[in-house]
Amino acid sequence: MEILSNLMDFxxxxxxxxxxxxxxxxxxxPGLSSTTGVALVLPFxxxxxxxxxxxLLLGVYFGGMSGGLIPxxxxxxxxxxxxxxxxxxxxxxxxxxxxxRAMGIGxxxxxxxxxxSAFALIFCAPLLSAFALSFGPFEYFxxxxxxxxxxxxxxxxxxxxxxxxxxxxxxxxxxxxxPIDGVKRFDVGISAMAGGFxxxxxxxxxxxVAEMFNSIKFVGQKNNSVEEIKMDQFFLKFSEWRKYxxxxxxxxxxxxxxxxxxxxxxxxxxxxxxxxxxKMSKNPEKFGTxxxxxxxxxxAANNAVTGGALIPLFSLGVPxxxxxxxxxxxLAIQGVQVGPILFQTDPTLVESVLYSSVLINIIVFCLAxxxxxxxxxxxxxPKHILIPIIIVFCVLGCYSANQRLFDVYTMLIFxxxxxxxxxxxxxxxxxxxxxxxxxxxxxxxxxxxxxxGSFEKAMVxxxxxxxxxxxxxxxxxxSIIIDLIKKQKSKAKAKELA
Amino acid sequence: xxxxxxxxxxxxxxxxxxxxxxxxxAIPILDSVVGPALFPQIAIGIVVLGALALIVQLVMxxxxxxxxxxxxxxxxxxxxxxxxxxxxxxxxxxxxxxxTAIFLMLAINYLEYIKGIxxxxxKTIVVSLCCILFSIIIYYFFxxxxxxxxxxxxxxx
Numbered sequence: 304m305e306i307l308s309n310l311m312d313f314x315x316x317x318x319x320x321x322x323x324x325x326x327x328x329x330x331x332x333p334g335l336s337s338t339t340g341v342a343l344v345l346p347f348x349x350x351x352x353x354x355x356x357x358x359l360l361l362g363v364y365f366g367g368m369s370g371g372l373i374p375x376x377x378x379x380x381x382x383x384x385x386x387x388x389x390x391x392x393x394x395x396x397x398x399x400x401x402x403x404r405a406m407g408i409g410x411x412x413x414x415x416x417x418x419x420s421a422f423a424l425i426f427c428a429p430l431l432s433a434f435a436l437s438f439g440p441f442e443y444f445x446x447x448x449x450x451x452x453x454x455x456x457x458x459x460x461x462x463x464x465x466x467x468x469x470x471x472x473x474x475x476x477x478x479x480x481x482p483i484d485g486v487k488r489f490d491v492g493i494s495a496m497a498g499g500f501x502x503x504x505x506x507x508x509x510x511x512v513a514e515m516f517n518s519i520k521f522v523g524q525k526n527n528s529v530e531e532i533k534m535d536q537f538f539l540k541f542s543e544w545r546k547y548x549x550x551x552x553x554x555x556x557x558x559x560x561x562x563x564x565x566x567x568x569x570x571x572x573x574x575x576x577x578x579x580x581x582k583m584s585k586n587p588e589k590f591g592t593x594x595x596x597x598x599x600x601x602x603a604a605n606n607a608v609t610g611g612a613l614i615p616l617f618s619l620g621v622p623x624x625x626x627x628x629x630x631x632x633x634l635a636i637q638g639v640q641v642g643p644i645l646f647q648t649d650p651t652l653v654e655s656v657l658y659s660s661v662l663i664n665i666i667v668f669c670l671a672x673x674x675x676x677x678x679x680x681x682x683x684x685p686k687h688i689l690i691p692i693i694i695v696f697c698v699l700g701c702y703s704a705n706q707r708l709f710d711v712y713t714m715l716i717f718x719x720x721x722x723x724x725x726x727x728x729x730x731x732x733x734x735x736x737x738x739x740x741x742x743x744x745x746x747x748x749x750x751x752x753x754x755x756g757s758f759e760k761a762m763v764x765x766x767x768x769x770x771x772x773x774x775x776x777x778x779x780x781x782s783i784i785i786d787l788i789k790k791q792k793s794k795a796k797a798k799e800l801a
Numbered sequence: 802x803x804x805x806x807x808x809x810x811x812x813x814x815x816x817x818x819x820x821x822x823x824x825x826x827a828i829p830i831l832d833s834v835v836g837p838a839l840f841p842q843i844a845i846g847i848v849v850l851g852a853l854a855l856i857v858q859l860v861m862x863x864x865x866x867x868x869x870x871x872x873x874x875x876x877x878x879x880x881x882x883x884x885x886x887x888x889x890x891x892x893x894x895x896x897x898x899x900x901t902a903i904f905l906m907l908a909i910n911y912l913e914y915i916k917g918i919x920x921x922x923x924k925t926i927v928v929s930l931c932c933i934l935f936s937i938i939i940y941y942f943f944x945x946x947x948x949x950x951x952x953x954x955x956x957x958x
Contacts, residue, residue, distance in 0.1 A: 343947070463851050463854050463855045463858065466850075466851040467848055467851035470845070470847030470851055473843070473844035473847065474841065474844040474845060474848060477840060477844060481825070483831055483832055483837075484827065484832055484837055486826070486827075486828070488822075488837060488841060516873065516878055516881070516882070519877045519915075522915055522916050687909060687913050687915070687916050687918075688912075690908070690912065691904065691905050691909055692905070692935075694888075694908070695901055698888075698901075699943065702949075702952075703943070706949060708889075708893050711889055711892065715885065715886065719873060719882075723807075723869065723873065726869035727804065727869055744840075748835070748839075749832060749834075752834045752835045753833075753834050753835065757834070
């Protein structure tokens with residue numbers, strides 16, 4: 304009863320709405336992620352009570368994760384790293400004149416992913432935390448290594464180009480200080496390079512800036528204007544829910560697990576989900592051309608991360624990502640120590656927070672539907688005005704993260720590089736995934752080898768990390784063999800027909 | 802041929818980076834097993850092996866694909882690229898408001914010219930005013946609401 308009165312309090316609901324609105328704005332501005340939002344709103348909570356402050360911060364966190372889909376779909380600018388995969392199919396849908404539908408699918412999937420992880424948080428927190436506890440550094444290495452290797456499954460016919468892209472992404476992640484010992488690598492004497500490339504510079508450059516260079520050729524052509532928003536296209540129909548349910552569930556599970564495991568948050572989570580959805584699909588060739596399953600996979604997964612990241616926070620006192628780390632800090636300031644003991648000392652607070660995550664997801668959904676009408680008008684702006692404005696937002700997105708111009712310069716270089724790589728069939732998804740996960744893979748590999756003493760000992764001594772490594776090694780080999788057999792079969796068929 | 806040159810450049814970068822990794826010394830107290838060189842060497846290995854295999858494949862292939870590179874520095878894209886590079890480089894010296902306003906004015910007029918829209922004086926003034934207003938609003942939104950100080954430049958504006 305006390306939980307219900309907590310949740311139905313006018314002040315709490317108002318704070319959730321304010322937080323979610325701020326979160327959607329932060330998420331929709333490139334470079335300002337939900338983490339930035341939580342950090343900026345944090346000082347306002349110092350004078351509040353515990354639960355109102357958490358309600359506000361959770362609103363920002365959840366809203367920020369959802370807001371990223373707006374520029375990702377409408378302008379091909381990932382608002383946050385977690386929405387990179389949304390651009391792959393969301394933007395082609397817009398180009399096809401299906402902006403309402405793309406946004407609708409994205410927002411509905413976000414709600415599904417968010418609610419799934421919120422219920423996972425309520426019902427399975429202790430169980431899932433125990434699962435996370437069984438992960439040592441070699442298990443983390445195994446999982447991330449496996450994730451990189453399954454990239455081969457999305458590389459289609461250009462397997463070699465995919466691996467070159469993956470290698471380039473991994474190499475780019477090595478620039479700057481090394482994990483564990485902080486040795487400077489490949490900084491070519493430039494002090495700004497010592498910190499490595501900023502993620503948003505790489506992502507915005509490779510996707511948004513490259514796309515703007517490509518869009519120049521469309522200047523003068525008629526816009527895919529959205530005269531009116533068709534709400535019947537916006538919400539998923541019952542038959543569509545049934546059609547996409549496995550896709551939604553798989554994406555939500557992957558996202559929740561990515562949230563639980565530190566270092567894997569929204570970006571890798573949505574990428575892995577996208578790859579898996581493509582693998583599961585009956586029409587994998589449609590991915591990247593405006594396929595609804597692609598948007599579903601990315602958006603359901605990145606929103607499922609939110610609940611997932613709260614699971615280790617509340618059950619173990621270990622934050623799943625930076626934003627939940629800030630939440631932990633906010634609670635510490637209020638004198639609340641999160642962890643298993645909190646379930647005994649203040650169960651009302653814990654349960655109020657757990658149930659509020661469901662409510663906030665619904666609020667974010669309603670706000671996103673409302674905001675859609677405003678944001679979708681962007682598409683009515685003529686391309687010759689929109690392209691320069693997008694470039695300005697790209698500059699803002701890169702500059703805002705670290706407030707240094709070096710990131711803006713590198714964004715432009717990555718824009719040119721992204722254009723050349725993309726036009727020549729090199730896989731940008733593999734490159735970004737390599738860059739995103741490179742640091743995590745290296746860090747876990749080194750920690751595991753230091754712990755076990757050698758690779759062989761780690762393979763034998765770890766719980767199940769070795770299994771992931773073996774599957775990761777075998778997966779591309781088997782994929783290539785299957786591909787070769789398929790090619791030989793089709794050749795034989797062609798000969799027979801001839 | 803263009804792609805082979807591109808892959809050749811990647812190979813050279815890979816070899817240079819590979820040589821550099823030999824200078825990455827481990828700090829024994831922190832890590833005496835792996836060191837900071839192993840992972841970059843694995844990444845370089847993937848790039849170099851992939852590039853070599855692709856070069857062999859391209860040489861053996863009878864039908865050559867066109868390598869897209871020069872189109873980025875020709876026609877419409879060249880002009881827009883120059884304006885964008887100039888904008889990014891001017892941010893530090895003349896600040897966000899001035900450089901953004903100039904960039905928007907130049908880029909919009911250039912793209913209008915490409916589009917074939919006739920540019921008249923009245924329209925240019927309206928566009929210019931909108932660009933200045935947009936730059937100022939964005940600047941104040943970021944500095945006052947978000948607390949992010951955008952470059953002010955030597956004009957301190």
